[in-house]
Amino acid sequence: xxxxxxxxxxxxxxxxxxxxxxxxxxxxxxSDKYCIDVLTQVAAxxxxxxxxxxxxxxxxxxxxxxxxxxxxGQVADQKVAEASAAIARLVxx
Amino acid sequence: xxxxxxxxxxxxxxxxxxxxxxxxxxxxxxSDKYCIDVLTQVAAxxxxxxxxxxxxxxxxxxxxxxxxxxxxGQVADQKVAEASAAIARLVxx
Amino acid sequence: xxxxxxxxxxxxxxxxxxxxxxxxxxxxxxSDKYCIDVLTQVAAxxxxxxxxxxxxxxxxxxxxxxxxxxxxGQVADQKVAEASAAIARLVxx
Amino acid sequence: xxxxxxxxxxxxxxxxxxxxxxxxxxxxxxSDKYCIDVLTQVAAxxxxxxxxxxxxxxxxxxxxxxxxxxxxGQVADQKVAEASAAIARLVxx
Numbered sequence: 001x002x003x004x005x006x007x008x009x010x011x012x013x014x015x016x017x018x019x020x021x022x023x024x025x026x027x028x029x030x031s032d033k034y035c036i037d038v039l040t041q042v043a044a045x046x047x048x049x050x051x052x053x054x055x056x057x058x059x060x061x062x063x064x065x066x067x068x069x070x071x072x073g074q075v076a077d078q079k080v081a082e083a084s085a086a087i088a089r090l091v092x093x
Numbered sequence: 094x095x096x097x098x099x100x101x102x103x104x105x106x107x108x109x110x111x112x113x114x115x116x117x118x119x120x121x122x123x124s125d126k127y128c129i130d131v132l133t134q135v136a137a138x139x140x141x142x143x144x145x146x147x148x149x150x151x152x153x154x155x156x157x158x159x160x161x162x163x164x165x166g167q168v169a170d171q172k173v174a175e176a177s178a179a180i181a182r183l184v185x186x
Numbered sequence: 187x188x189x190x191x192x193x194x195x196x197x198x199x200x201x202x203x204x205x206x207x208x209x210x211x212x213x214x215x216x217s218d219k220y221c222i223d224v225l226t227q228v229a230a231x232x233x234x235x236x237x238x239x240x241x242x243x244x245x246x247x248x249x250x251x252x253x254x255x256x257x258x259g260q261v262a263d264q265k266v267a268e269a270s271a272a273i274a275r276l277v278x279x
Numbered sequence: 280x281x282x283x284x285x286x287x288x289x290x291x292x293x294x295x296x297x298x299x300x301x302x303x304x305x306x307x308x309x310s311d312k313y314c315i316d317v318l319t320q321v322a323a324x325x326x327x328x329x330x331x332x333x334x335x336x337x338x339x340x341x342x343x344x345x346x347x348x349x350x351x352g353q354v355a356d357q358k359v360a361e362a363s364a365a366i367a368r369l370v371x372x
Binding site for chain 2: 002003004005008011012015016018019022023025026029030032033034035036038039040042043044045046047049050052053056057059060064082083086089090092093
């Protein structure tokens with residue numbers, strides 16, 4: 001169903017840390033922290049999310065796309081097109 | 094102390110929505126959702142955080158940097174250098 | 187040898203336009219054009235290069251990676267790892 | 280007129296190197312070089328252009344925006360708004 005079964009725990013651990021960082025940013029704004037310090041935290045969360053995304057994508061290529069290509073046919077083409085679209089969204093985000 | 098006093102509520106509203114989106118990504122991974130759907134949500138959160146950051150930065154320039162420059166002297170130079178460093182971190186994140 | 191045989195002409199056309207845009211930026215700086223106007227052109231070139239990169243990557247997945255996966259074995263794993271590394275460089279650039 | 284008078288030579292040197300790199304990418308495509316190697320060069324050019332942009336922006340804040348703010352009034356507000364818009368374009372590009 002998905003390509004990250006082996007690394008699910010590590011993804012969940014990273015996501016929980018990111019949840020904490022995001023709540024931290026909300027609290028910084030609530031308590032009127034200095035703009036630049038808030039911006040530093042936002043950049044850190046973006047980098048952490050990017051790392052999760054690149055890992056998910058790598059596993060998606062390794063498992064889902066590879067399996068579809070091995071089967072061949074239209075599903076394979078569709079999986080590659082879908083992966084390319086996801087990559088474009090990440091590069092632009 | 095900071096440059097976002099006027100827009101604090103709007104920032105907090107955006108941050109709470111982002112907190113919800115991040116928890117949503119964790120739940121997607123917990124329930125083994127499809128990789129590409131998780132990636133789409135990650136790209137959406139990155140865009141939402143980017144919007145918060147660009148707003149904070151605009152207000153920082155409008156208030157903190159402008160006030161420092163109006164006073165002049167070393168503090169002004171320091172504020173501009175600090176803003177440039179924050180911009181570089183955002184562009185690279 | 188590479189995955190863009192079918193679209194080589196279109197890539198070359200885009201690259202020649204980008205070469206012209208980059209020379210345009212050099213000339214803007216030579217003739218002391220306004221900073222913000224130079225920055226607008228730099229952002230445009232970055233977007234144009236990004237479009238070339240996303241197209242090349244899509245074709246690479248469609249042809250080179252797909253062919254390697256169809257053959258299977260170590261080369262397939264290596265091609266996927268190499269594509270993931272290239273995606274990471276693009277996302278971070 | 281612009282904020283980069285002191286560093287114009289260094290910007291021009293960087294831009295000429297970037298022109299060479301971009302022509303290099305065109306030649307790589309002309310001679311059917313491997314997709315991944317082309318992508319590596321595209322990422323390098325993006326980073327080099329980003330460095331030029333961040334330097335121009337820093338000098339713009341240091342000189343043009345600072346001078347406008349010191350004079351005050353509507354022009355100051357306009358310069359800050361213009362800088363914020365340029366930063367947003369860079370972050371999104």
